[in-house]
Amino acid sequence: MNPGTSQSNLSWSSDDVSQLLNQDVSSATDEPSPQGSTKITTSVRSSNGVTTQNAPSQTVRIVDTNNYANQPSINARAAIVMDGQTGEVLYSKNSNVARSIASITKLMTAVVISDARLNMSENITLQQGDFSCSGCKSSSSTLRAGDSMNRAEALLLALMKSENPAASALARTYPGGRSAFYSAMNAKARSLGMTSTHYVESTGLHPGNVASARDLAILVNTASQYGLIRQFSTTPSYDFNLGYRVLKSNNTNALVRNGGWNINISKTGYINEAGRCVVMHTTLNNRPAVVVLLGADTSQARTDDATRLMTWVTQLPKRI
Numbered sequence: 079m080n081p082g083t084s085q086s087n088l089s090w091s092s093d094d095v096s097q098l099l100n101q102d103v104s105s106a107t108d109e110p111s112p113q114g115s116t117k118i119t120t121s122v123r124s125s126n127g128v129t130t131q132n133a134p135s136q137t138v139r140i141v142d143t144n145n146y147a148n149q150p151s152i153n154a155r156a157a158i159v160m161d162g163q164t165g166e167v168l169y170s171k172n173s174n175v176a177r178s179i180a181s182i183t184k185l186m187t188a189v190v191i192s193d194a195r196l197n198m199s200e201n202i203t204l205q206q207g208d209f210s211c212s213g214c215k216s217s218s219s220t221l222r223a224g225d226s227m228n229r230a231e232a233l234l235l236a237l238m239k240s241e242n243p244a245a246s247a248l249a250r251t252y253p254g255g256r257s258a259f260y261s262a263m264n265a266k267a268r269s270l271g272m273t274s275t276h277y278v279e280s281t282g283l284h285p286g287n288v289a290s291a292r293d294l295a296i297l298v299n300t301a302s303q304y305g306l307i308r309q310f311s312t313t314p315s316y317d318f319n320l321g322y323r324v325l326k327s328n329n330t331n332a333l334v335r336n337g338g339w340n341i342n343i344s345k346t347g348y349i350n351e352a353g354r355c356v357v358m359h360t361t362l363n364n365r366p367a368v369v370v371l372l373g374a375d376t377s378q379a380r381t382d383d384a385t386r387l388m389t390w391v392t393q394l395p396k397r398i
Contacts, residue, residue: 106379140165140292150390152383155353155373158291159387162299162359162366168391173291176274177372180347181240182289182355183282185297188237188307190318191248192230192263198230200251206248214283215349217242220327225320235318237311238328238341240279242345249280256280270296285351291370294357298368302343303361311344331356332381346380354380 140160143226149169156177159169167173203226209219221243227235229251235244249259256279263277272293278286289297302309314335318325330337343359353373360367369387374380 079191085129098148101340109252120273140167140295146394148390148398150386151373152371152386153379154371154383155191156291156370157372157383157387158295158368158370160295160299160368161307161366162302168367168394169387170291173295173370174274175278176288176290176293178285178349178352179282179289179294179372180352180355181242181282182294182347182352182357182372183277183280183287184236184240184245184347185244185301185307185311185343185345185357186263186277187248187259187280188233188299188310189301190259190266191233191252192304192306193266194252194262196235196252199228201226201228202247202251204243204247208243208250208298211279211281211284213248213286214279214281215285217281217283219243222326227318227320231318233306234310234313234316235327237307237345238313238316240330240331242283245281267293267297270300272296282352283349284349285349287398291372294370294372295368297361298343298357298370302366302368308342309358312341331358332377333358333384341347348377356384358382358384360388362388363394363396365391365396367391 131221139327141164148167152171154171156167156172157173158167158171158173160167204221204223206223209223219241221235229248232244232248235241236248249256251257252262257320258279260277263280267275267277272289275289276286277295278284281284312334313329314337315326315328318327329344331344333339334341340361341358342361343357345357347355353375355372355374355375356369357371358369360369365390369384371380371383
């Protein structure tokens, strides 16, 4: 895949996706778990009806210390910064309060799609119903009903450009349809210990999709184990060739587009009820770190908050 270039297809076979998804998880299974972590295994039903076991994944239990001095002041209503290996909380603000999370929802959408091991080369044609849902907020999109892409392209559009119709179509074409997909999202949240989380749909346009910053730190740390999600969520730009037109697309996170930080996972979100949100998995001063910001007033305030927090973490003493 060549970001910023025009391609007619992202050609992904199920084997390609499985290899990419497992490239980090499989190596991690031979190493001791981080202190305070557990390993979980869940069953998923593939498109051919065969139930398989996901590769074991590591879930870090969050340890609430948050005892560092000179913590920065931020605009966001809620936030958490967590050591991605130990689960130690480095920074916290209203981190246990469940809030509307907007398009941060799409990170769980990507996890559920990835767990299902569906054929990523299967073609998906957008339908009018992918552009709206009951109780959802209206949203602009550069996509149109009738646009056709494969599942990999739809996932890239959902993660990189936060295209709501793409995320909606991913749920619609899931085995069992949308209702089965939403059930899988909530089941995955429960299995990860995301106790304040509830999903209503797959895009984030519904304000009923809620989670705490603490829960989202767990989700981000889990998503960082999926190579496909890491790659797609941090692609700076991509030109989608839809056949009759080329859709030039950029990542919604300015920190990814500018390339100044080592960001492994990224997702932004916004609806009025949620404010400006961002979640990231990054590496700071050789420390894996999860950054979650919910409810910033503006996109610039969100970027400034994230920059301020990440700069602060780089100045913390290294763990020995």
